[in-house]
Amino acid sequence: MYITTPIYYVTDAPHIGHAYTTVIGDALARFYRLAGQETWYLTGTDEHGLKVARAAAEAGLSPQELVDDISQRYVRVWESLRISNDDFIRTTEERHRIGAKAFLQALYDNGDVYLAPYEGLYCVSCEDYYKEEDLLEGGLCPIHHRPVEHFSEDNYFFRLSKYSERLLAHIEANPEFVYPSTRRNEVIGFINQGLDDLSISRAQLEWGIPIPWDESQVTYVWVEALMNYATAVGYGYDQAQFDRRWPPTHLVGKDILRFHAVIWPAMLMAAGLELPRRVAAHGWLLVGGEKMSKTSLNQIAPDDLLGTFGVDGLRYHLLRDLSFASDGSFSWEGMVERYNADLANDFGNLVNRILNMVEQYRDGTVPARTGAEPVDVGLKNAAGEAVEALAGFADLGFNDALLGVWRLFGAANAYVEETAPWKIAKDPEQGQRLDEVLNGLLEALRVGAILISPVMPEAAAKLWDQLALPGAPDEPPYTETAVFGTFPELTVNRGAPLFPRIEAE
RNA sequence: GGCGGCGUAGCUCAGCCUGGUUAGAGCGCUCGGCUCAUAAUCGAGAGGUCGGUGGUUCAAGUCCACCCGCCGCUACCA
Numbered sequence: 001m002y003i004t005t006p007i008y009y010v011t012d013a014p015h016i017g018h019a020y021t022t023v024i025g026d027a028l029a030r031f032y033r034l035a036g037q038e039t040w041y042l043t044g045t046d047e048h049g050l051k052v053a054r055a056a057a058e059a060g061l062s063p064q065e066l067v068d069d070i071s072q073r074y075v076r077v078w079e080s081l082r083i084s085n086d087d088f089i090r091t092t093e094e095r096h097r098i099g100a101k102a103f104l105q106a107l108y109d110n111g112d113v114y115l116a117p118y119e120g121l122y123c124v125s126c127e128d129y130y131k132e133e134d135l136l137e138g139g140l141c142p143i144h145h146r147p148v149e150h151f152s153e154d155n156y157f158f159r160l161s162k163y164s165e166r167l168l169a170h171i172e173a174n175p176e177f178v179y180p181s182t183r184r185n186e187v188i189g190f191i192n193q194g195l196d197d198l199s200i201s202r203a204q205l206e207w208g209i210p211i212p213w214d215e216s217q218v219t220y221v222w223v224e225a226l227m228n229y230a231t232a233v234g235y236g237y238d239q240a241q242f243d244r245r246w247p248p249t250h251l252v253g254k255d256i257l258r259f260h261a262v263i264w265p266a267m268l269m270a271a272g273l274e275l276p277r278r279v280a281a282h283g284w285l286l287v288g289g290e291k292m293s294k295t296s297l298n299q300i301a302p303d304d305l306l307g308t309f310g311v312d313g314l315r316y317h318l319l320r321d322l323s324f325a326s327d328g329s330f331s332w333e334g335m336v337e338r339y340n341a342d343l344a345n346d347f348g349n350l351v352n353r354i355l356n357m358v359e360q361y362r363d364g365t366v367p368a369r370t371g372a373e374p375v376d377v378g379l380k381n382a383a384g385e386a387v388e389a390l391a392g393f394a395d396l397g398f399n400d401a402l403l404g405v406w407r408l409f410g411a412a413n414a415y416v417e418e419t420a421p422w423k424i425a426k427d428p429e430q431g432q433r434l435d436e437v438l439n440g441l442l443e444a445l446r447v448g449a450i451l452i453s454p455v456m457p458e459a460a461a462k463l464w465d466q467l468a469l470p471g472a473p474d475e476p477p478y479t480e481t482a483v484f485g486t487f488p489e490l491t492v493n494r495g496a497p498l499f500p501r502i503e504a505e
Numbered sequence: 506g507g508c509g510g511c512g513u514a515g516c517u518c519a520g521c522c523u524g525g526u527u528a529g530a531g532c533g534c535u536c537g538g539c540u541c542a543u544a545a546u547c548g549a550g551a552g553g554u555c556g557g558u559g560g561u562u563c564a565a566g567u568c569c570a571c572c573c574g575c576c577g578c579u580a581c582c583a
Contacts, residue, residue, distance in 0.1 A: 353542035
């Protein structure tokens with residue numbers, strides 16, 4: 001399973017919106033690995049184009065210096081969020097340059113590229129094109145209130161129009177190709193209104209990848225950026241790797257769906273490559289709540305949240321409180337509520353109370369069940385259902401799947417109440433029953449650690465350590481390791497609470 | 506304007522495609538229990554004219570029409 005995020009444009013510092021996409025991809029990638037599937041997770045940075053060149057000039061840096069700096073920031077943020085990407089592609093890398101040129105050449109050789117004048121209304125101040133209807137009265141630039149110029153240069157065009165029918169046919173034949181269905185409708189509507197050919201080169205720009213057959217032009221940044229998904233896995237220089245990884249599953253924000261669901265597939269058709277398995281577009285992260293409404297999404301850096309919620313708290317919130325397909329609101333209050341209710345109370349406290357009882361009543365060591373005693377089926381069933389719920393990750397149903405996993409913790413808490421170990425512990429004749437109860441609870445924690453590992457790798461690992469289990473919670477396949485059985489006789493070591501409660505100010 | 510979507514408990518949402526027991530979940534709230542635990546946990550409960558009107562049907566949150574409110578897409582700003 002080859003999973004990609006968009007490559008992020010380096011004029012933007014990493015913010016919570018980038019983190020949302022990347023955390024989703026990470027949870028998905030970790031899920032597939034946990035399921036035992038070979039998985040390759042790619043993210044990276046998009047580093048060419050006019051805006052970068054301009055930003056570098058403003059900062060008094062060379063473009064390369066600028067992109068080196070910003071791309072490193074992304075690398076560091078993903079490390080701090082425990083993103084498990086297998087590769088990080090930068091479009092200024094040689095492998096991308098080689099691959100992109102090969103890709104362009106393939107389009108050219110297929111007869112899908114031609115030279116034609118690119119005309120438009122151009123504002124010199126903006127250094128940008130406008131459409132007639134976007135201008136103010138009298139043909140003035142809406143930003144600078146200056147007359148725009150009619151501008152024309154020869155560019156290479158990709159015959160996008162040629163692929164309308166085939167794109168529609170593919171989308172019709174593959175209902176899962178564009179997800180969710182409302183976005184699929186938008187894409188179909190867009191194609192139906194007719195596709196124009198796409199300008200894929202720029203003559204007045206140096207910071208980019210030259211057109212292979214005409215080095216006086218560089219590739220239009222969007223077109224070049226899309227190719228990263230192919231060049232990162234060997235296109236044009238390592239066919240064996242490419243064959244092994246392709247095709248990808250693309251995770252994108254709804255704002256860039258069209259590039260991934262129309263332009264990119266058409267390019268792939270022209271290059272003779274298999275289309276992506278799926279292009280999944282998630283909704284926006286809207287900023288609500290008092291503390292954050294004063295600032296914009298762009299200014300919320302993931303670091304601002306890690307101090308209070310921790311990596312796992314942030315990751316859990318992004319996956320549990322938001323629904324992939326629709327927009328969701330992101331608020332400090334919402335995060336605190338969710339953290340306290342699910343992580344501190346339901347889960348963290350469960351871990352703490354169980355380990356505490358094991359230490360108090362059994363000095364940290366509970367004998368393994370012999371198998372002769374009846375296992376309490378309710379707890380075992382709850383674990384089985386939680387394992388089934390996790391499969392929802394494959395359909396991007398993270399919030400529902402997590403709700404399902406949390407039912408196991410609810411069942412374990414209820415089981416504690418029902419069995420009341422603190423009472424049994426006072427009765428020497430019920431020693432065996434106490435062992436059985438505690439063993440079942442430890443086993444529930446062991447299963448839980450496995451199931452949360454795609455979302456909360458840190459907490460999963462800590463819990464695993466506290467349980468003194470060998471190996472790691474994320475060893476595949478979970479469909480076998482997470483089967484509820486007997487917890488081995490180990491001496492647990494209760495650590496600090498996994499999720500200390502956050503007190504409201 | 507065209508195309509598409511949404512409006513269900515205080516909050517966030519599921520259910521609607523394939524009409525049919527007392528409309529569900531999580532959080533919040535109220536009451537009760539418990540005391541191993543991070544004032545955590547367990548149980549019970551309150552709370553909804555399912556945006557409005559009309560229609561189809563033995564039966565509509567669920568299908569149809571219209572209306573009101575909100576939102577998305579309608580190409581080259583990563």
